[in-house]
Amino acid sequence: MDIKIEDWPPFKIVRLCGDVDLHSSPRAREAILDCLKLKAPLLVELSAVSYMDSSGVASLVEGYQTAKKQGLEFGLVAVAQSAMNVLKLARLDKVFPIHASIEERLESA
Amino acid sequence: MNASDLAIDVKNLVTHYGTRKILDGISFQARQGEIMVIMGGSGSGKSTLLRHLLGLHQPTSGSISLLGKDITQLSADAMYDLRKNMGVAFQGGALFNSMTVGENVELPLREHTRLDENTMRIMSRMKLEVVHLAGFENLMPSELSGGMIKRAALARAIVMDPRLLFFDEPSAGLDPVVSAELDELILILRDAMNMTIVVVTHELESAFKIADRITVLDQGRILMSDTVAAVRASDNERIQSLLNRTPRNEAINPDEYMERLTREIF
Numbered sequence: 405m406d407i408k409i410e411d412w413p414p415f416k417i418v419r420l421c422g423d424v425d426l427h428s429s430p431r432a433r434e435a436i437l438d439c440l441k442l443k444a445p446l447l448v449e450l451s452a453v454s455y456m457d458s459s460g461v462a463s464l465v466e467g468y469q470t471a472k473k474q475g476l477e478f479g480l481v482a483v484a485q486s487a488m489n490v491l492k493l494a495r496l497d498k499v500f501p502i503h504a505s506i507e508e509r510l511e512s513a
Numbered sequence: 514m515n516a517s518d519l520a521i522d523v524k525n526l527v528t529h530y531g532t533r534k535i536l537d538g539i540s541f542q543a544r545q546g547e548i549m550v551i552m553g554g555s556g557s558g559k560s561t562l563l564r565h566l567l568g569l570h571q572p573t574s575g576s577i578s579l580l581g582k583d584i585t586q587l588s589a590d591a592m593y594d595l596r597k598n599m600g601v602a603f604q605g606g607a608l609f610n611s612m613t614v615g616e617n618v619e620l621p622l623r624e625h626t627r628l629d630e631n632t633m634r635i636m637s638r639m640k641l642e643v644v645h646l647a648g649f650e651n652l653m654p655s656e657l658s659g660g661m662i663k664r665a666a667l668a669r670a671i672v673m674d675p676r677l678l679f680f681d682e683p684s685a686g687l688d689p690v691v692s693a694e695l696d697e698l699i700l701i702l703r704d705a706m707n708m709t710i711v712v713v714t715h716e717l718e719s720a721f722k723i724a725d726r727i728t729v730l731d732q733g734r735i736l737m738s739d740t741v742a743a744v745r746a747s748d749n750e751r752i753q754s755l756l757n758r759t760p761r762n763e764a765i766n767p768d769e770y771m772e773r774l775t776r777e778i779f
Contacts (some may be wrong), residue, residue, distance in 0.1 A: 426626050426673070433632060457674040459628055462635035490674075491707040494639040 407435045415491040417481075420423060420451035424460030424487070434464035440470050445477035447506060456487035461496065481506055492500055519578070520545045520677060520709035521566070526575035528565060532776075537733040538739040539575070543726070545676070546707040548699065550720040556753060559713050562730065563681055566711065567601060568592055580676060583779045597625050600670035604681040607664035608669070614641070615650030618669045625673065640668040644698060649760035660691035667695070671702060678708045685715040717756060721745070729755065733771050 405428035408419040416439045424432055427435035439446050443462040448464060450456070464480065483491065491497045503509040519542050526539040536558050543549040553559045564570050565577060568584045576583045582595055600621075608617045618637040622628060628636075641647055644664035654662060662682060670678060680699065684692040696719050703710055714720055720727055721741050728738040731751050737744055744752065 426628065429632070430627075430629065432631065457624075458636045458639055458672070462632045462639065465635050465639075466631050478700055489705045493701065494642050496639075 405431065407431060409435065409439065412510065413445075414445055415477075415506070416442060416446050416510070417449055417506060418446065419449040419452070420456075420460075423454055424456040424463075426457060426459050428462050429457070429459040432460060433466060436463060436467035437470060440467065440474065440476060440478075443508060446471060447479050447481045447503070449481045449506065450484050450487050451482035453484040453487045456484075458490060458494075460487070461490050461494070465496070466484065470505055477501075479503055479509060481507065482507065505510065518544045520547070520580060521549070521711070522578040523566070523578075524576045524578075526562070526565060526572050526577065528561065528570065528572040528575075529619075530561075535733050536565070536572070539730075539733075539735055541728050541735060541738045542712065543709055545709050546703060547725045548703055548710045548712065548723050550724035550727045551711065551713045551730060552715060552717075552720050552727055552755070553570075554715065556732075557730040558733040559715075559730050560681070561733075563679060563711070563713050567599070567679060568596075597673060598676045600673065600675035600678045602663065602666040602670040602678070602680045602683070604685055606654070606666040608662060608665060610654050612654075613650060614646065614652050614654065614657070614665050615667060617654070618650070618672050621669065621673050637668070640672050641665075643671070643702075644668045645694070660687050660695075663687065663691075663695060664698075667698065671706075674706060676708060678702065678710045680712045682709065682714055683712060684714060684719045687693055692716070692719060693722075699723050731755075 405424055406421040410417040410419065418439055420432055436448060439511050468478045481503045483502055484507055488497060521543040524540050526536050528536045539562060551559045551562060572585060576585055578594060580598060584592060587595065589777055615637055618640060618707055619633050622633045622636060638650060641650055644667050646661060646664050646668060657665060683695045699712065700723055702708055712723060724741050726738065726740055729736040729744060729745045729752055736749055736752055737747055
């Protein structure tokens with residue numbers, strides 16, 4: 405799994421690429437929580453995720469809850485189908501703010 | 514069927530309990546993402562077959578390939594690794610009575626991963642949501658109904674997102690509504706996670722609802738392994754008696770009967 409951190413003011417973007425699984429999800433979690441320490445709104449971009457298991461989704465849940473506690477925006481962007489299937493299984497697709505693209509979220513700001 | 518698509522490939526499986534042959538040349542296959550139901554009456558060998566698929570018994574002969582690995586030849590370490598991709602929901606739940614529901618569901622994560630405490634807790638609670646047991650994580654197994662125990666066992670079986678899920682008698686002892694809910698859950702899991710699911714059952718209604726293919730066992734042999742429609746349409750007498758719930762009326766072989774009664778005496 406690759407992680408890219410980008411600045412799209414005012415947002416921080418965490419792009420996850422490849423398999424987000426039991427082995428790699430701790431790095432995704434760390435990246436998300438570290439970004440939230442910068443007190444910036446955060447979008448996690450998932451278009452290049454080939455596989456995401458429950459541990460990856462749990463990292464997103466923890467990030468969302470941490471952001472909410474700090475009053476920061478947190479959203480998912482371009483969720484790949486494999487990740488969406490896992491989100492839907494636990495009905496989390498109805499919980500996370502989900503955007504089609506980063507641009508779409510910026511335009512609606 | 515392409516070999517690389519196969520999640521399960523059993524070939525000529527033979528096993529004995531003592532001198533008694535329990536499985537007699539079993540061969541069947543299941544593809545990734547397929548729901549295979551193993552059906553048969555009591556004593557047909559279906560539970561024994563399941564125990565072999567789980568690697569709990571070594572067969573007399575034959576091979577059992579799971580995710581491309583023949584488990585009859587695997588080392589203990591390799592089997593341990595393979596088991597991380599396998600989930601099992603046992604008939605009686607097999608929950609640890611001294612642990613809460615949440616601790617039971619988290620157990621595979623604690624055994625097999627080094628995930629953060631919060632991640633494990635969220636993962637186990639997500640799976641309790643999936644099986645409609647949200648908020649029950651602090652209860653003890655003794656405080657659950659039969660249907661809830663089955664669902665908690667299912668949550669534990671899927672907490673690691675296994676590629677193979679084995680479910681022993683999901684409907685046994687449950688009322689029709691709870692049983693139908695579990696069937697629905699099995700279908701949802703397959704669709705969401707592309708799991709290969711093996712369900713052992715003698716409940717016809719459940720089998721017909723969830724199965725992509727059904728393997729019918731009788732006296733340790735496979736009578737048929739085919740689609741639901743083909744099994745329903747089969748003119749095999751034994752399959753029809755299973756489907757129509759008619760009692761067995763087998764001819765007696767006097768010599769074999771006497772042998773069974775007097776074996777190890779004369």
